[in-house]
Amino acid sequence: MHLVVICRIIGMLLMIFSVTMALPAALAALYDDGAMRAFGMAFVLTFGAGLVLRVISGNRQQDLGIRDGFLVVALFWSVLSLFGALPFYLADHPGLSLSEAVFESFSGLTTTGATVIVGLDELPISILFYRQFLQWLGGIGIIVIAVAILPILGIGGMQLYRAETPGPVKDTKLTPRITGTAKVLFYMYMALTITCTAAYWLAGMTFFDAICHAFSTVAIGGFSTHDASMGYFNSPLILMICTAFMLFAGMSFAVHFAVWHERRPLSYLKDSESKFYLGVIGFSVLLVSLFLIFTGTQSANNGLINGIFHTVSIATTAGFGADNFAAWPSFLPVYLVMLSFIGGCAGSTGGGMKAVRTMLVVKQGVREMKQLIHPNAVIPLKVGRHRVEARVVSAVWSFVAMYLISFVVITLVMMACGLDSLSAFTATAASINNMGPGLGEVAANYQSVSDVGKWVLCFAMLLGRLEIFTLLVLFTPAFWRRG
Numbered sequence: 001m002h003l004v005v006i007c008r009i010i011g012m013l014l015m016i017f018s019v020t021m022a023l024p025a026a027l028a029a030l031y032d033d034g035a036m037r038a039f040g041m042a043f044v045l046t047f048g049a050g051l052v053l054r055v056i057s058g059n060r061q062q063d064l065g066i067r068d069g070f071l072v073v074a075l076f077w078s079v080l081s082l083f084g085a086l087p088f089y090l091a092d093h094p095g096l097s098l099s100e101a102v103f104e105s106f107s108g109l110t111t112t113g114a115t116v117i118v119g120l121d122e123l124p125i126s127i128l129f130y131r132q133f134l135q136w137l138g139g140i141g142i143i144v145i146a147v148a149i150l151p152i153l154g155i156g157g158m159q160l161y162r163a164e165t166p167g168p169v170k171d172t173k174l175t176p177r178i179t180g181t182a183k184v185l186f187y188m189y190m191a192l193t194i195t196c197t198a199a200y201w202l203a204g205m206t207f208f209d210a211i212c213h214a215f216s217t218v219a220i221g222g223f224s225t226h227d228a229s230m231g232y233f234n235s236p237l238i239l240m241i242c243t244a245f246m247l248f249a250g251m252s253f254a255v256h257f258a259v260w261h262e263r264r265p266l267s268y269l270k271d272s273e274s275k276f277y278l279g280v281i282g283f284s285v286l287l288v289s290l291f292l293i294f295t296g297t298q299s300a301n302n303g304l305i306n307g308i309f310h311t312v313s314i315a316t317t318a319g320f321g322a323d324n325f326a327a328w329p330s331f332l333p334v335y336l337v338m339l340s341f342i343g344g345c346a347g348s349t350g351g352g353m354k355a356v357r358t359m360l361v362v363k364q365g366v367r368e369m370k371q372l373i374h375p376n377a378v379i380p381l382k383v384g385r386h387r388v389e390a391r392v393v394s395a396v397w398s399f400v401a402m403y404l405i406s407f408v409v410i411t412l413v414m415m416a417c418g419l420d421s422l423s424a425f426t427a428t429a430a431s432i433n434n435m436g437p438g439l440g441e442v443a444a445n446y447q448s449v450s451d452v453g454k455w456v457l458c459f460a461m462l463l464g465r466l467e468i469f470t471l472l473v474l475f476t477p478a479f480w481r482r483g
Helices: 004-021 022-031 037-057 064-084 087-088 098-109 125-152 158-164 178-202 207-218 229-231 236-249 254-262 272-294 300-314 334-337 356-375 390-416 420-430 451-465 469-476
Strands: none
Touching: 004 037, 004 064, 022 037, 022 125, 037 064, 037 087, 037 098, 037 125, 037 158, 037 229, 064 087, 064 098, 064 451, 064 469, 087 098, 087 125, 098 125, 098 451, 125 207, 125 420, 178 254, 178 272, 207 236, 229 236, 236 300, 272 300, 272 334, 272 356, 300 334, 356 390, 390 420, 390 451, 390 469, 451 469
C-alpha cells in the first residue's frame, strides 16, 4: 500500500472539507448567534491537520491500488466525521459532550439522521444549517467532488469510485471517464436539490427551512430544523412533496441518468430493481394506510397521508416524521423498521441492504423451490432479460449473511450497554440501515444511550454506509499482508 499517498489524499480532503465550515461561519457572523468562534476554531483545526498531512506526505504521485482505495474510503468517512464533530463540541449551544458531538457528526455524514439534540427550534441558525449541510455532503456530494478532483492532483480516482459505489449489479459509470461520471452525478444531485428547495418554498416553508430540508431530503438523511420534524409545518402538501423527492432520491442515479439521457420516463418501469422497489413500497403503503384507517387509529384522510409519508420515509431510510409512528398499534412500528432493511436502490442515496440484493435473494429462493420440484431442470436466475452470474449471487448471499451477523452482534452489544431488547434492536437497525429513528428509548432521540453505546452505533452507521465489506475487510490479516 502507498501510505504516504494515502496521507496526502486525506490531507487534501480535510483541507477541502474545512471550507464547508465557511458558510455556517458566515451565517453565525450574519445572525450573531454565538457560534462564530466554534466554526472558526473548527476551520483552523481541520485545515491545519490537513495541511500538516499534505506537507509531510510530499508530492509523490501514484495510482491507487484496490487495497488503497478501500483504506482511503474508510478513512475518508471516519476522519471527516471526527473533524466534523468539532463545531458541535466547541459551540456553547447545544453544548454536546465529545461522544454526543461525534455521534451527531457521524449521523449527519452517513445520512443516518439519528440525533442526540433536544430543542432544535432554539439552536443557533448556523448549527442548524451545518447539520443539514453535513447530510447533503454525505449523501453524494463530497465523494463526487473528491473523485473529480483527485485525478487533477495526479491521483487516480477509479479505485475510490469502485470501493464507494454500492450494489452488485448496477454499473453507475455513466461516462467513459471517471471525472465525467463524477460531474454528471454532481450536476444531477444539485439539480434535484434546487428543485426540491423551490418546491418546499412554494409550498409555504421559509427559504431557510426549504433549503435545509431539501439538503436532508435529497440525501435521504432525515435531519430537520425542528423537533417535530416535518410535522412542524402541518401541511399535507409539504408531506407529499417530501414523499415524492424521497421516492425519487431512493432510486438509482444511473437510472435517472438513463431516463434523462434517452428522454424516456418509461425506462423506470423497464428497470427490474426500480419495479421491485416501487412494488414493495406500494404494497406497504396500502397495508399501513388501510390498517391505520380500519382500526380507527386515524381518520381516512390522515391515515392515508401519514401512511404514505411514513412508509416512504422509513422504507427509503430517510427517517422524517410527521406523527409518532412508534405509538401506532399492533405490528406497524416494527414492520416499518423492518422495511428499512431493504432500503433504497443501488446507486441511490438510500441506506439498507439495497432493493437489488433483496430482489436477488427472493428470486434465488423461488428458484431453489422450483429446483426442488424439478431437480434435473436448468433454471437460470435472471434480472430482467439478463442472466445473473453465480459469483454475483454468491456475493449477495455473503453480503446478506455478514449484514445480519453484524446486526445481531451489535444488537447484543447495545443490550449489554443498558438498552432493553426493543430499543437495542431498533437502534441497531436504524444505525446500520442509516435510517435514524427507532422505537422504545430511541424513538425520539438517542440522548439516553450511554457513551459507549453511542460509539458502537457510530461504528454501525459507518458499517452500513460503507456496505459492510468495505469496512470489515480492513480487519482481516490478508488486507495488511504484503504482496
